[in-house]
Amino acid sequence: MKVRQILNNNVAIVDRGxxxxxxxxxxxxxxxxxxxxxxxxxxxxxxxxxxxxxLEHFSYMLSNSDEKTISLVNHLVAHGEEAIGKKANDYLYLTLLDHISFALKRAEKGQFIRSPLAWEVKKFYPVYFEIGLHALRMIQDSFGIEFPEDEAVSLALHFVNLQEDRMRIDEKIEDMETLRDMLNIIKYHFQVKFDETSMNYLRLVTHLQYFIERLRNKQPYEGDEMTLFHHVKELYPESFEAVEKIEIYVKGKYNEYLSKDEYTYLMIHINRVTERKDDNP
Incomplete structure (x- = not known):
């Protein structure tokens, strides 16, 4: 290959075949x-x-970025590739360099962003969130600037985008927001604070995840639980009211009604997470 253009002390454009x-x-x-x-x-x-x-955008970014920032991005991508076991495309370097360069400028003015997806990314993309936290540690070591965790969320999403196509990522984010909304409906109906480490909570979250997937694919769960539905409704009237609120939410978002079976299993899971004091099956 031959050097075609020198951009700065450390960056050049070359001709490769x-x-x-x-x-x-x-x-x-x-x-x-x-x-x-x-x-x-x-x-x-x-x-x-x-x-x-x-190419032109990246050339401009590289020629106007300091060596510390470029080196940080190179090492961050290498760390991310190892963490998720997938090779990054070079566009990731461009987006990260752009993001981190702008974040450093914001930090100089004391401007830090809040991420609306902090809860979702921490819960469902813990490996990627850890990559974001690793990035913040690298930035603090290199520049002496301490960013809030919200910045780790934004950085993590660059690696999430690497793993899945854009449409799938949009669906994932929407599903995570739906899950958060449903959990909030339950939490505020019962005026409780969930123990997010408990087995009952994890069971509820797992059930809701599959429930949301069925809603997206318009595949309602249908069984033969009519008798059980009436029995559970009588046993757990508060849980039934909470599921009614969830159905109103679902009708507005997906234009779907809940089957009696969905009602039954949601009532059981909600009762467990709001009433039971132990994690026994």
């Missing part, structure tokens, strides 16, 4: 000139972008 790529290597502009050949062994990182626009 007729295709342009960006290379990063400490002091590259002191070692090479335009038109000179460069070997892979001399390069710390090669970025391959899939469009001219992304």
């Amino acid at each position: 007729g295709h342009e790529s960006i290379v990063y290597s400490t002091g590259i502009s002191f070692k090479k000139k335009v038109g000179q050949p460069i070997d892979d062994s001399e390069i710390e990182k090669i970025y391959v972008l899939d469009s001219k626009d992304r």
Whole structure:
């Protein structure tokens, strides 16, 4: 490959068989000139972008970013790849560099964001959230700036997007918001604070997750539990009222009614998590 353009002391655009790529290597502009050949062994990182626009955007970002930030992003992506066991595309470097550079500028002004998805990401993407926390530790070590956990959530979502396609991510986020809403309906109906470490709570969350998936796919659970429904309704009238509120929510969001079987099992799970004092089956 040959050097096509020097962007700054550490970044250059090269020609790789007729295709342009960006290379990063400490002091590259002191070692090479335009038109000179460069070997892979001399390069710390090669970025391959899939469009001219992304190449130009990344070129601009790299040429206007300091070496500490670029190195931090490179190490963060390597850590994330190891944590999730999947190779990142080079677009992730661009989005993270853009995000972290802007976050550092915000921090200088004392501007920190709050993430509306903090609860969901912590609960359902713990590995990715840990990557975000790792990023915050790296930023504090490199720049001496301490970010709130909400920033870890935003950084984690970059890696979630790597794992799943955009449409699936949008569905996942919507499902997590639905789960949060349903749990809040139960919590405020009973005026209780859930023990999120209890087995009964985990059973309820698991049931709701499958319930939401069935709603999305329009596959209501149908069995032969009519007698059990009436029995459970009589036993747990408060739980029945809570499920009625959930049905109102579901009707508004999915235009679906709950089957008697869904009512039955939701009442049982809700009663367990709001009334029982132990985790025995």
